[in-house]
Amino acid sequence: MLDSNKDTIAAICTPLGKGGVGIVRISGENSLSISLKFFKSSKKNFAGIKPYRLHHGYFISHQGKILDEVLLAYMPKPGSYTGEDVVEINCHGGPAILQLILEELLASGARLAKPGEFTYRAFLNGKMDLTQAEAVIELINAPTKEAIPLAQQKLQGLLQQKIQTLKKDLETLRQEFCVAVDFPEEDLECLPPEKIQTKVQKTIEEINALLTAYEQKHLYQDGALVVIAGKVNAGKSSLLNALIGKERAIVTPIPGTTRDYLEEYINIQGIPVRLVDTAGLRETKDEVENIGLQKGLELILQSDLCLLLVDIREKFSTYEQNILEKIPHHKIFVVLNKIDLSSTMPKWTENINPKIPIFKISAQTGKGLKELSKAIGKQLLGTQKESSSALVPNLRQKKCLEKAVSELNLLLQHLFEMPYDLLSVHLDLACQHLKEITGEITSEEVLNQIFENFCIGK
Numbered sequence: 001m002l003d004s005n006k007d008t009i010a011a012i013c014t015p016l017g018k019g020g021v022g023i024v025r026i027s028g029e030n031s032l033s034i035s036l037k038f039f040k041s042s043k044k045n046f047a048g049i050k051p052y053r054l055h056h057g058y059f060i061s062h063q064g065k066i067l068d069e070v071l072l073a074y075m076p077k078p079g080s081y082t083g084e085d086v087v088e089i090n091c092h093g094g095p096a097i098l099q100l101i102l103e104e105l106l107a108s109g110a111r112l113a114k115p116g117e118f119t120y121r122a123f124l125n126g127k128m129d130l131t132q133a134e135a136v137i138e139l140i141n142a143p144t145k146e147a148i149p150l151a152q153q154k155l156q157g158l159l160q161q162k163i164q165t166l167k168k169d170l171e172t173l174r175q176e177f178c179v180a181v182d183f184p185e186e187d188l189e190c191l192p193p194e195k196i197q198t199k200v201q202k203t204i205e206e207i208n209a210l211l212t213a214y215e216q217k218h219l220y221q222d223g224a225l226v227v228i229a230g231k232v233n234a235g236k237s238s239l240l241n242a243l244i245g246k247e248r249a250i251v252t253p254i255p256g257t258t259r260d261y262l263e264e265y266i267n268i269q270g271i272p273v274r275l276v277d278t279a280g281l282r283e284t285k286d287e288v289e290n291i292g293l294q295k296g297l298e299l300i301l302q303s304d305l306c307l308l309l310v311d312i313r314e315k316f317s318t319y320e321q322n323i324l325e326k327i328p329h330h331k332i333f334v335v336l337n338k339i340d341l342s343s344t345m346p347k348w349t350e351n352i353n354p355k356i357p358i359f360k361i362s363a364q365t366g367k368g369l370k371e372l373s374k375a376i377g378k379q380l381l382g383t384q385k386e387s388s389s390a391l392v393p394n395l396r397q398k399k400c401l402e403k404a405v406s407e408l409n410l411l412l413q414h415l416f417e418m419p420y421d422l423l424s425v426h427l428d429l430a431c432q433h434l435k436e437i438t439g440e441i442t443s444e445e446v447l448n449q450i451f452e453n454f455c456i457g458k
């Protein structure tokens with residue numbers, strides 16, 4: 001353990017801004033002695049700090065001035081969030097007062113905590129494993145309410161348990177391998193390859209269920225990129241405004257109104273969607289507009305779904321042709337706009353790939369928008385089969401699971417031709433990848449990557 005992991009650390013753990021109450025948290029050996037230098041109880045017959053009680057009193061600066069009226073809580077080790085002695089000072093929630101209190105503590109022997117360091121200590125002290133630490137940040141970052149139960153299950157340790165079970169199954173199998181290797185002449189002890197095959201296949205299936213769950217649910221956490229493309233004046237900015245429900249983008253009858261791209265986040269059936277309005281295509285010598293167009297094009301190519309908006313009265317042009325050629329059909333919707341001005345289905349729509357859905361809307365009257373929004377959600381969620389797993393790994397965990405599966409597949413591939421001692425290497429590696437998920441095996445690089453994303457005070 002690094003020396004710095006023994007420091008007493010402090011940080012403001014409520015958001016920086018005005019709030020009813022703000023909390024400064026201190027963790028480590030000296031957390032109580034440091035806080036007691038500043039805390040003065042309001043009780044006349046104060047008999048000392050008791051664990052898990054809120055004590056009313058005052059935070060007195062080193063110059064003897066009352067900085068604030070506070071409530072102080074003490075949670076001794078090991079029964080605290082970090083597993084160390086923790087003190088929380090609840091003061092009034094203003095950024096300046098919180099900062100003053102923190103500075104007093106820092107001048108008195110505490111060190112400013114790094115982002116995620118409280119949770120990192122909880123991990124080091126065995127209060128939680130890596131899947132739970134990652135669930136903490138996932139919960140804080142949950143963009144919509146649909147993401148909350150996914151994070152909460154992991155915070156409660158359900159993913160950790162699942163991984164432990166998978167690992168134990170493989171370890172048991174590994175032992176049976178050893179028996180076969182150590183006593184090759186005793187047929188009895190040797191598990192026949194068919195039995196091994198069945199067991200490994202079962203583990204692969206269980207891991208695959210987790211991987212399917214990732215494919216299905218990561219959208220709720222990571223969100224999706226939906227880009228509105230179309231020629232000038234098609235009504236792209238009007239559509240963005242209509243979908244987000246406010247006048248965000250400038251709309252005018254002048255072609256070329258939007259010269260850069262602009263974006264807004266909306267919640268479509270629980271999916272956090274980054275909705276982008278691009279500059280409409282037209283020949284231009286304006287350098288600014290050309291850069292805007294280029295950026296828009298890049299976004300269109302990256303998008304999870306492109307809404308190709310066309311004025312229903314307009315002819316099909318090389319612009320639409322281009323987009324339809326560049327983007328796979330399952331990532332594109334053709335959207336005919338301004339149906340309040342004409343309801344005739346243009347002839348050119350007969351010639352486009354029948355797999356591409358066509359919608360008819362009016363961004364101005366709102367007609368057809370509900371159907372469009374519903375279809376966007378459905379399209380993004382995809383048509384994958386329901387996963388049997390309610391547990392959803394994150395990207396890092398998914399990568400470990402994929403590596404584990406690939407080792408197990410290698411094992412199956414060579415099961416009938418290679419000796420058990422060589423095959424067992426794949427089992428060991430598969431186990432290692434599972435241990436990386438929970439943090440039983442870990443590297444500084446992985447830990448840094450995880451805790452870097454935390455906020456200070458968590």
Ligand SMILES: Nc1nc2c(c(=O)[nH]1)N(C=O)[C@@H](CNc1ccc(C(=O)N[C@@H](CCC(=O)O)C(=O)O)cc1)CN2
Pocket residue numbers: 023075078079080081088127
């Ligand atoms: N004020 C405050 N609110 C908070 C937290 C906190 O640290 N402080 N939390 C976190 O940021 C979350 C709650 N999580 C927590 C998890 C464990 C412990 C804890 O002390 N656990 C002890 C058992 C305590 C007991 O049983 O009485 C333990 O695990 O041994 C505290 C908070 C959300 N709200």
Ligand SMILES: Nc1nc2c(ncn2[C@@H]2O[C@H](COP(=O)(O)OP(=O)(O)OP(=O)(O)O)[C@@H](O)[C@H]2O)c(=O)[nH]1
Pocket residue numbers: 230231232233234235236237238239250251252253254255256257258259278279280281337338339340341361362363364365
């Ligand atoms: N009648 C009618 N007019 C619309 C509709 N949608 C947009 N418009 C009008 O079409 C014109 C262009 O709309 P914008 O939303 O600015 O079009 P845009 O695609 O963003 O245009 P650029 O930013 O220039 O590329 C404006 O005058 C809008 O009021 C619609 O559904 N019906």
Ligand SMILES: [Mg+2]
Pocket residue numbers: 236237238249250257258277278279280
């Ligand atoms: Mg526009």
